[in-house]
Amino acid sequence: MQLGLEGKTAIVVGGSRGIGKAIATGLAREGVDVVIIARSRDQLETTARELQAETARKVVPIVADVTVRQQVDSAVTKAADLLGKLNILVNSGSVPVGKAGGSIESIVDDDFLDDFNVKYMGALRCARAAIPHLINQRWGRIINISGNSARIAGNLSAGARNTPLVHLTKTLAGQLGRHGITVNCIHPGATRTERTPGVLAKRARELGITPVEVERRDYAHDSPSGNSIGRMVEATEIADCAVFLASDRARAITGGLVVVDGGAGQAVYY
Numbered sequence: 001m002q003l004g005l006e007g008k009t010a011i012v013v014g015g016s017r018g019i020g021k022a023i024a025t026g027l028a029r030e031g032v033d034v035v036i037i038a039r040s041r042d043q044l045e046t047t048a049r050e051l052q053a054e055t056a057r058k059v060v061p062i063v064a065d066v067t068v069r070q071q072v073d074s075a076v077t078k079a080a081d082l083l084g085k086l087n088i089l090v091n092s093g094s095v096p097v098g099k100a101g102g103s104i105e106s107i108v109d110d111d112f113l114d115d116f117n118v119k120y121m122g123a124l125r126c127a128r129a130a131i132p133h134l135i136n137q138r139w140g141r142i143i144n145i146s147g148n149s150a151r152i153a154g155n156l157s158a159g160a161r162n163t164p165l166v167h168l169t170k171t172l173a174g175q176l177g178r179h180g181i182t183v184n185c186i187h188p189g190a191t192r193t194e195r196t197p198g199v200l201a202k203r204a205r206e207l208g209i210t211p212v213e214v215e216r217r218d219y220a221h222d223s224p225s226g227n228s229i230g231r232m233v234e235a236t237e238i239a240d241c242a243v244f245l246a247s248d249r250a251r252a253i254t255g256g257l258v259v260v261d262g263g264a265g266q267a268v269y270y
Helices: 018-029 041-055 069-083 109-137 156-179 196-207 211-218 235-246
Strands: 009-013 033-038 059-063 088-091 140-145 181-188 257-260
Touching (some): 018 033, 018 041, 041 059, 059 069, 088 109, 088 235, 109 140, 156 181
Parallel strands (some): 009 088, 140 181
16 A cells, blocks of 8 residues: 655654654655654664664654753754655653552642643644644644553543543644644554563562563453453554554544554443
8 A cells, every 4th residue: 555655754752762763663664754852862863873774764863852842842843944844743752651640649749740741731832833834735644642541540640641632633633624734643552662571570570470471461361451462562553553644545534543452441432
């Protein structure tokens, strides 16, 4: 299938590692020149060199903190200048797991607000900065990476920062469709990234079993934390969905939510 992405350009926020890196890789493989944005210069530069060598596309690292509007505005302007135009924005920036979790009694207000500021407000700031560039092209894609915790009661911080991204997605879709811009959201389930081996190893030590056994047990079909496919979702599978939504083939899909979690949980309505 021809996706019509050759010659397009993209910003991937949070593109230095994890799901963001997988999406940046997937886009570059389809002929997209990419700017990756994150806070860690060393990791950004390492990832940019790796992806450029693998895909032969332009992959440019830009350091920015999405909690600071001036840095976001400057980074997006610089990205558009370096790329020559801007077609695609992927908002995948977040603090893995987040700083605030647990019961309501244990919530630290500043940590809770920091989590929200990075994930939701970060996506809003990036979209606000990118939209004028997308309108200029009369063709644009915004893809927000949320999380399945938006659909599952439990982690208050994760729910508070992920659920509003769905609302932002639908609202922007309504505002931007007339300009040829689609806006969609992806809910990843538990996904294998660079952090996964450490997480599995820690749980294995706690349970006195091997990491392989932990994964097999936690993702079994009949496990409360399992899913329909009986395994963890790969970051590349999230990327496949994002690349399609970024493509010309998805031009009629906007304001939508795609859940890529292997069929976890029993929810019918999203």
